Amino acid sequence: MTTPVLEARGLSRAFGHVLALDDADFEVYPGEVTALIGDNGAGKSTLVKALSGNLAVDSGEIKFAGEPIQLTSPTQASALGIETVYQDLALAPHLDPVQNMYLGRELMRGGLGGAVGLMNVNEMRSQSRVAFDELGATVRSLTTPVGSMSGGQRQAVAIARAVHWANKVVFLDEPTAALGVRQTKNVLETIRRVRDKGIAVVFISHSMPHVMEVSDRVQVLRLGHRAAVLDAKHTNMEELVGLMTGASTKGAA
Amino acid sequence: MTNIKTGMGPETTSIETARQKEGPFKRMLKLQAFQIFIVLIVLVLIFSALAPESFATLSNLRLVVQNASILAVLGVGMTYVIITSGIDLSIGSVLVFSGVVSALTMRAIGGDDWGTAAIGVVVSIVVGLAWGIFNGVLISKAKVPPLIVTLGSLGMALGLAQILTGGVDVRDVPSVLTTTIGYGNILGGIPVISVIALVVVVIGALVLHYTKFGLYTYAVGSSEEAARRVGVKVDQHLIRVYAISGGLAGLAGVMSLSQFSTTAIAGQSQTNLNVIAAVVIGGTSLFGGYGTIFGTVVGLFIPAVLQNGFVITGIQPFWQQVAVGAVLIVAVYIDQVRRAAAARGQSTNLWRRLVSRKSE
Ligand SMILES: Nc1ncnc2c1ncn2[C@@H]1O[C@H](COP(=O)(O)OP(=O)(O)OP(=O)(O)O)[C@@H](O)[C@H]1O
Ligand SMILES: [Mg+2]
Numbered sequence: 001m002t003t004p005v006l007e008a009r010g011l012s013r014a015f016g017h018v019l020a021l022d023d024a025d026f027e028v029y030p031g032e033v034t035a036l037i038g039d040n041g042a043g044k045s046t047l048v049k050a051l052s053g054n055l056a057v058d059s060g061e062i063k064f065a066g067e068p069i070q071l072t073s074p075t076q077a078s079a080l081g082i083e084t085v086y087q088d089l090a091l092a093p094h095l096d097p098v099q100n101m102y103l104g105r106e107l108m109r110g111g112l113g114g115a116v117g118l119m120n121v122n123e124m125r126s127q128s129r130v131a132f133d134e135l136g137a138t139v140r141s142l143t144t145p146v147g148s149m150s151g152g153q154r155q156a157v158a159i160a161r162a163v164h165w166a167n168k169v170v171f172l173d174e175p176t177a178a179l180g181v182r183q184t185k186n187v188l189e190t191i192r193r194v195r196d197k198g199i200a201v202v203f204i205s206h207s208m209p210h211v212m213e214v215s216d217r218v219q220v221l222r223l224g225h226r227a228a229v230l231d232a233k234h235t236n237m238e239e240l241v242g243l244m245t246g247a248s249t250k251g252a253a
Numbered sequence: 254m255t256n257i258k259t260g261m262g263p264e265t266t267s268i269e270t271a272r273q274k275e276g277p278f279k280r281m282l283k284l285q286a287f288q289i290f291i292v293l294i295v296l297v298l299i300f301s302a303l304a305p306e307s308f309a310t311l312s313n314l315r316l317v318v319q320n321a322s323i324l325a326v327l328g329v330g331m332t333y334v335i336i337t338s339g340i341d342l343s344i345g346s347v348l349v350f351s352g353v354v355s356a357l358t359m360r361a362i363g364g365d366d367w368g369t370a371a372i373g374v375v376v377s378i379v380v381g382l383a384w385g386i387f388n389g390v391l392i393s394k395a396k397v398p399p400l401i402v403t404l405g406s407l408g409m410a411l412g413l414a415q416i417l418t419g420g421v422d423v424r425d426v427p428s429v430l431t432t433t434i435g436y437g438n439i440l441g442g443i444p445v446i447s448v449i450a451l452v453v454v455v456i457g458a459l460v461l462h463y464t465k466f467g468l469y470t471y472a473v474g475s476s477e478e479a480a481r482r483v484g485v486k487v488d489q490h491l492i493r494v495y496a497i498s499g500g501l502a503g504l505a506g507v508m509s510l511s512q513f514s515t516t517a518i519a520g521q522s523q524t525n526l527n528v529i530a531a532v533v534i535g536g537t538s539l540f541g542g543y544g545t546i547f548g549t550v551v552g553l554f555i556p557a558v559l560q561n562g563f564v565i566t567g568i569q570p571f572w573q574q575v576a577v578g579a580v581l582i583v584a585v586y587i588d589q590v591r592r593a594a595a596a597r598g599q600s601t602n603l604w605r606r607l608v609s610r611k612s613e
Contacts, residue, residue, distance in 0.1 A: 054482065075484035090482050094475035094542030095468075103472055104483035106465050117464030147475075 003066045005030045005200045006082065006169050011050055011060035012224075020046040021057065022224035028169060028200040033191055035211040035232070036204045038221035039244050044204050045087050047221065048171045052084040053077035075104075081168030085175050089158045093147025097139050097157045098128045100146055101164065131160045134193075136186040151178035156187075163190060169200045176210060188214045208237045222246055285536030285587060286548030293551055293558065300562035308565045315444065321557045322450035323348075323512070326505045327528045328549040329457035330498030335532050336461075337474040337494050338541025339392065339399035344502040345524030346410035347384045351377040351506035353414040353516045356423040365427045373427065377510075378503040384410060385499020389492030407525070414518055423516045435511035446508055453501065458546035470494060474541025527556065530577060534584045540592065555580060 004027035013021040020043045028034045038044050049055035051062065053071040062071055064080055071077055074084070091100045102124045108114035125142055132139045139153055139160075146154050155178050162170050172191070176184045191214050195201050205211055211218060211232075218235060220227040220243040228243045242248035301309035327344050334341045355377035362369050384406060391402045437445040461467035469490050472480040481487050509517060535552030537544025560573045 073484070074482045078484060086482075090476070090479045092472045092475035092479045092542070094471055099468060099472075100479075103468075103480065104485050106468070108465070117460070117466050119463070119465055119468070 002029055004028055004063070005065055006051060007063040007066075008047070008051060009061045009063070011047070011057045011062075013046060013050060013055065013057045019224050021050065021060075024060075024221065024224060025226050026051070026219060028202055029217075030168075030200050031195055031198045032216045033195050033201045033203055033214055035215035035218045036202055036221060037206075037208075037211060037218060037240060037244060038227075042221045042244070043224040044221055045173055046224075048084060048086075048173050048202070048204065051077075052082055052171055054084075078165065081166055082171070083162035083166035083169070084171040085155075085158045085162045085173060087173040087177075089154055091146050091154060091158055094145050096141075096143050097132070097146055097149075097160075098125050098142050100157055101128045101131065101161045105165070127164075128160075131164045132156070135160050135163070135190050136183075152180055152183050155179060156183065159187060159190065163194055166194070166199055169202065170194060171202045171204075173204045174206070175203070176205060176207065184210070208240055211240070212237065220244055284545065284548070285584070285591070286545045286551055289534060289536060289548065289555070289584070290551045293554055296555065296558050296562065300558065300566065304562075304565045308562060311442075313561065313565070315442065317554070317557050317561050318447050319444045321553050322444070322447045323505045323508050324524070324528055324531065324553050325450040325550060326453045326501050326508065327498075327524065328531050328553055329453055329546060330501035331528045331532045332457070332535075332537055332544055332546055332549045333461065333470055333494045334399075334498050335474075335529070335537050335539060336470050336541060336544045337491060338539070339474075339491070339494070340403060340529065340539075341388065341495065341498045342400065342403040342525045342529075343384065343388060343406040343410060344498060344505075344528060345521035346407045346414070347381050347499055347502040348506045348509060348524065349516065349518050349521050350384065350410040350414040351380040351503040352510045353417050353423060353518070354380045355507055356426060356510055356516050357417060359427055360423065360425055365429060367429055370427045370429045373430070373510075374504075374507050377507040378500055381503020381506060382496050382500040384502070385496035386492060388499065389495030392495065393488035393491040411518075414516070418516065418518065420518070422518055424514060426510050426514045430507070430511040431514050433511070434508060435514065446512060449504075449508065453504070454546060454550060461546055466490075466493075471542055474543075476542075528553075530581050531556065533588075534577075534580055536584070536588070538588050538592065539585065540588075552584075 006028050008024065008026040011021045011024045011026070012019070022043075024043065024047060026036075026047060036044050036047070046055065050057050051071070053074045053076050056072075061068055063069065069080075077084070092103065095103065098121075107120040107124050107127075109118045109120045114120075128142060132142075135156060139149070139156055146157055149157070155175060159172065159175055162172070172187075176187050179187060188210060191201050191203060195216075203211070203215060215232045218228075218230045218232050218240065220230070220240065222244060223246075227246070230239070230243075239248070307313065327348070331341060331344065355373045358376045359369050359373040362372060388399075388402050388406055391397050392399050434445050434449065439445055439448060461470065469480065469485050472485055473487050473490055473494075477487055509521075513520075531552035532544070532549045533539060533552070534555055535545065535548025535550070537548060556573065556577045559576050560570060562568075563570045563573050
């Protein structure tokens, strides 16, 4: 088996008395969609934050391409090619889609203009347009603040941003939660397309049909601990639901 | 039932990616800054009609502009600060403190030449910068709220200025400063002090609206968390923004020294509030993420024109304070309505909203 591009061993993290992660293992492989499922409060978002440099863990080890690393900031994760669509999206509401897309990674103008801090707005705009088109996103205007867009449009902006910048791992924390039928289909297609580029995709969702449709591997998290890893082709929704709720147990943990 | 093939019905939303391009003119019309600009024009027209010989003259216009110049310099810094959703109450005191240190330095050096004056200018700006960095570090690193930090430095800077001078204003300012920056003119009648202010305003606006630094200022005010997650150095940026505000207060310190030939320690107690009022009247949101330098300049001229117009038309000038207070509250109310509308994803065009409200 190939080495996982990103791997977690025995991660634990407590918030006061709540053990959000309890000796959790996790791994993702290049060119695979790994679904991460579990009940509300199972620790999915916490795991994503820990693996994207947004949250320090109390104990455990994180490996990137087989090498142990300390993930201390989201910038560091980005530099490694790890991008995240957070459950709360983390967009700046007053900025427009293009500004959000490139925030922190602006394209500067050449020569003197760039030296005094002028940005290449046209280039950023046209590249963003391509990215939104690829996603089939219904982002109507590239110049209105994302704060005044619909929840689904905002989600599309956040997804387009992550997909645009990632070259190793993309975390999508409930990316389809606010989306319409058509947009959901687009996102699932995007997930496949990103996977086919050889990028590891982590897909968090409460929708079992979507999970079954798009993922290669399913990891079940229960009470902060990995309850099972399953091959998506050889499982069914009843089994997944049973594992999530703790009605049944199975597999490696 | 493992795989639901999502059967697509007829499309309800057409996929039109960014085809709609708003012209810059149409976008300008929507700006609160532009709407307040119309109010300013109307005020000017009213006073011009009431007192055509005294209000609507070049010399009176010159007076109004000259009086607003120092506030404009401070307003540029304050606009940056408020866009980050902060506040800087210390600018008036920092202005005084920088002016005092500068005046004392120039007196110690002696001489009435440009050499001494240049040192005085640099000292004033550097001292202002230092206060700004002090504010910025406490706000970003120590996480003390900006209101408290700058309230503290307001008191500290003013107290220290009085300690340094023994409470007596320093009145010997090199005459090269007073005759040039103070009340000098260029191009046959344009006050130098206003030219300096104009340069600061133009540079301030260009940096805010066209550079990465400006973009980060909006980003930090819009969502600190979002900015941090994409790697914007939020703390460093806040320190820089407060440093700009302090540095400009230092510059304003020399301008004030030059204009009034005295450190005028007691003369700046309302400055911070006047500048904040101007910024807010100009449409900059106290909640951060939104604002323009243009709006701030317009917001400065509304009180200035009211004051001048009331005096000229013989209305008790105290009415100016009443009117400005009312304008301020209306401006914040409008901002509030706009933010609520934006949060609901509705049209943020105020006029259309007010009209549609009536027709409900
Ligand atoms: N910042 C925090 N402070 C305190 N407790 C937290 C914090 N973040 C998460 N928790 C707790 O950790 C547990 C796991 O939360 P997490 O957000 O990871 O769940 P989740 O699996 O993403 O759930 P959901 O499906 O609802 O998004 C919860 O009990 C939650 O209350
Ligand atoms: Mg979650």
